[in-house]
Structure formats: C-alpha cells, structure tokens
Amino acid sequence: MAKQQNSLIYDEVLAANAHYADDFGDKSELALPPARGFAILTCMDARLDPAKYAGLAEGDAHVIRNAGGRASDDAIRSLVISHKLLGTRTWFVIHHTNCGMELFSDEVIGTLLEDDLETASFDGKQWSNPKHRGGHAHGHFIKWHTISNPEESVVQDVRRIREHPLVPPYIPIFGFIYDVKTGKLIEVETASAAGRPA
Ligand SMILES: [Zn+2]
Numbered sequence: 001m002a003k004q005q006n007s008l009i010y011d012e013v014l015a016a017n018a019h020y021a022d023d024f025g026d027k028s029e030l031a032l033p034p035a036r037g038f039a040i041l042t043c044m045d046a047r048l049d050p051a052k053y054a055g056l057a058e059g060d061a062h063v064i065r066n067a068g069g070r071a072s073d074d075a076i077r078s079l080v081i082s083h084k085l086l087g088t089r090t091w092f093v094i095h096h097t098n099c100g101m102e103l104f105s106d107e108v109i110g111t112l113l114e115d116d117l118e119t120a121s122f123d124g125k126q127w128s129n130p131k132h133r134g135g136h137a138h139g140h141f142i143k144w145h146t147i148s149n150p151e152e153s154v155v156q157d158v159r160r161i162r163e164h165p166l167v168p169p170y171i172p173i174f175g176f177i178y179d180v181k182t183g184k185l186i187e188v189e190t191a192s193a194a195g196r197p198a
Pocket of ligand 1: 098
C-alpha cells in the first residue's frame with residue numbers, strides 16, 4: 001500500500017510541476033535577493049501556507065521552515081545569510097495554535113524512537129508505537145525544541161535571534177501566532193517588543 005501511495009504522490013507532484021512550468025512566464029527573470037526584503041521563520045505544519053497567509057509571490061521573501069518554526073542554530077544560520085548576503089531587513093517569527101510540537105517532550109520522542117522507527121499514533125493524550133522492532137537511542141541525544149506554550153516560544157525565539165552576535169541591532173523582529181482556526185496572524189506584543197530594533 002505504501003508503495004502505491006508513493007508512486008501516486010510522485011506522479012501527482014510531477015503533473016503539478018509540469019502545469020506550473022507551463023505558465024512560468026516572466027518568473028524566469030526574478031532576481032535572487034528577495035524583492036520585498038523580508039524573511040519569515042515559521043513552522044512546517046501543512047496547514048500553514050506563508051505565501052497565502054502573508055501574501056507572497058515568487059521572489060518576494062525568504063521563508064525558513066522547521067518543526068515549530070523554532071530559532072534553532074540552523075534557522076539562525078539562514079536568517080544571517082538572508083540579511084548579510086541577500087539584504088533582508090525585517091524578520092517575522094510566526095508560530096501557531098495547535099502546533100504538533102506541543103504534543104510531546106524530548107523524553108517522549110526519544111523513548112518512541114528507541115523502541116521503533118515506524119510512525120507512532122496519538123490518542124489525544126499519549127503516543128504509542130504500532131510495532132516494537134527496536135529503533136535507536138540516538139533520539140535521546142537530540143534537542144527537539146518542543147513547545148509548551150506558543151506565546152512563550154515566540155518570545156524565546158525572538159529573544160534568541162535578537163541576542164545573537166551575528167544579528168545586527170537595526171533589524172526589527174516581529175513575533176506572531178497564526179491561528180489555524182481563523183487564518184489570522186495575532187501579534188505577540190512581548191515578542192515584538194523584545195525584537196524592536198536598537
Ligand atoms: Zn507547528
């Protein structure tokens with residue numbers, strides 16, 4: 001079943017791309033640096049589409065995504081490149097309601113991975129593995145950047161970026177939460193205050 005599903009998705013992606021490339025038009029003329037000079041750090045959650053929720057077209061802005069939209073070392077690496085080499089001057093950190101990163105702890109995912117690598121299921125309270133074939137203990141050595149409260153996580157991340165020695169003080173960093181029930185961006189005032197340029 002998994003194999004059939006894989007080849008269906010493979011075909012769908014290539015068909016969609018053929019359609020997209022047919023209408024590519026003057027997007028071939030786009031410059032490398034983002035035309036609107038800003039960057040968004042946000043969660044990889046499939047319900048979030050930054051191009052739609054923030055009104056982006058190809059070439060407009062950088063979008064850096066990871067699980068949670070966290071200001072990990074790698075996210076900061078991208079933001080520093082985004083400004084230093086590609087000229088963005090305004091940054092947004094956008095987490096969201098109902099984030100999957102609120103549903104586990106480092107201990108929980110470490111233990112699940114040690115038991116089995118197959119996709120676990122969540123019953124609304126806890127996670128369990130469908131199989132127990134043995135995974136790997138490596139998960140216990142990773143910092144997963146889970147979230148216990150989305151407002152706190154936005155504040156933490158804006159502060160971490162603000163205080164980074166390679167982030168210049170003149171870049172404003174705004175903190176928001178995207179509401180998956182309404183599609184609205186809600187500003188986290190404490191985060192934006194922490195991200196105010198000096
Ligand atoms: Zn999320």
